[in-house]
Amino acid sequence: MSAFRDLTLGAAAPGRTALTADWVLGHAAGGHCLIPNGEVVFEAGRILHVGQRFEGEVARRISLGCALISPGLIDLDALSDLDTTVLSIDHGPGWAKGRVWPRSYVERGPYEMYAPEELAFQKRYAFAQLLRNGITTAAPIASLFYREWGETAAEFTAAAEAAGEMGLRVYLSPAYRAGGMVLEGPGQMVPVFDEPRGMAGLDEAIAFVTAQEGRFGGLVRGMLAPDRVETCTAPLLRRTLDAAQDLDCRVRLHMAQGAMEVQTVQALHGTTAPDWLAREGLLNDRILAPHATNATDTDLAHYAAHGVSVVHCPLVSGRGGSILRSFGRLRAQGINIAMGTDTAPADMLLNLLTGLMTARIADIDAPHQRSADFWDAATLGGARALGRDDIGCLKPGARADIAVFRLDDAMMTPAIDPITTLVTGGSGKVTQATFVDGRLSMCEGRVAGIDLAEAQARAQAQFDGLLAKYPERSWQHRPVAELFPPSYPVRQEATP
Secondary structure: OOOOOOOOOOOEOOOOEEEEEEEEEEEEOOEEEEEEEEEEEEEOOEEEEEEOOOOOOOOEEEEOOOEEEEEOEEEEEEEOOOOOHHHHOOOOOHHHOOOOEEHHHHHHOOOOOOOHHHHHHHHHHHHHHHHHOOEEEEEEEOOOOOOOOOOOHHHHHHHHHHHHHHOOEEEEOOOEOOEEEEEEEOOEEEEEEOHHHHHHHHHHHHHHHHHHOOHHHHOEEEEEOEOEHHHOOHHHHHHHHHHHHHHOOEEEOEEOOOHHHHHHHHHHHOOOHHHHHHHOOOOOOOEEEOEOOOOOHHHHHHHHHHOOEEEEOHHHHHHOOOOOOOHHHHHHOOOOEEEOOOOOOOOHHHHHHHHHHHHHHHOOOOOOOOHHHHHHHHHHHHHHHOOOOOOOOOOOOOEOOEEEEEOOOHHHOOOOOHHHHHHHHOOHHHEEEEEEOOEEEEEOOEEOOOOHHHHHHHHHHHHHHHHHOHHHHOHHHOOHHHHOOOOOOOOOOOOO
């Protein structure tokens, strides 16, 4: 019988709830601390007590046994679509596989490859995956490759509704851009700009943030999301940062993340993206910058000097052959690091393990590269990037954003320190429960507001429909079977 049988999925229980477990990740002296046989008590969305047994009255006490009660994880580049990057894992180069629009597609006119209801569904489905992996705060990210241009307020209004219904803390607004890359020939990619269109997208994002900020008891917050740095102009980014100041929100901007960007920005501005923005006076501590895998020493010095937070997404970067150089080196420079998933599976624990391994490959002697440092990035680092001290930690007065991870999985035995055990041997599959603002949003694989078995079938059908359209926007319009052949030949048995 479930330990959570007295709670209702999708609801906050009245009165005080006490969670007890073999381990609690508490907070003291500005950092996390482990509490054996610990207890967390919360009521009305806020934490009242973190320590050993609470002597006050509680409405219910839930014993979780061999588990870790942790702050909920914070994902600042959280996958919010049906991930198309998985198509590139074994199939390249990207320019030949629909990752860049060919001129022939542009001349025919780019179009939305998903219907509005499909765009709304994919965010709901993605939010469910985040909650299943112990992620309580997310800044959604989706691909623009299959879009007509940018994202729309309508789909993000639906996303805000989904977050409120399912119980996920989100920072969001529709992504916009002033340009895009166009493929003129094999490997020949050139930027094409339409700055007025980018400005219109920013206006729509500002209106969205103004309308949505603080909905669902504060679960929905605004964040401006210009797309990739090479698709933006200086005037667009200047207006973005001015708007962020007026709205008191963060700005996420992907930069220093890949060869195409580096080459394009060098051709356009004669330097790297972070150095260009620093020269333009466009770096400050409101900026969240995935992924920094191609950052130079000068770029990193700019980040450190201006308080830019790096959002580290080691799984998707590693799949593409790039790594952060290195996690410990950036931390030693005083750069705040938060974490992101940015790909399927939306498994933060898998990202922490990948980050740990790639950090040591990049620089075995760097400090700040223990399992606890990565857990810090996924909790305290994310909160710091958002300018908050009431999430990412378990302490009295903080929001009751909590993830419960089982420690008795046979795949993690023998277990040692709970953090090391979860980072080096765990996966999101050991997440037992997720609370957001004291509300039980996920319990033992079930997520509020969605039937996952039905949703999985719909998600696969929707992805298959998108895949069927890939030839329309791929170089030479080759069929899907040639764009993405199976790993091994498929042998059909002859019919007798």
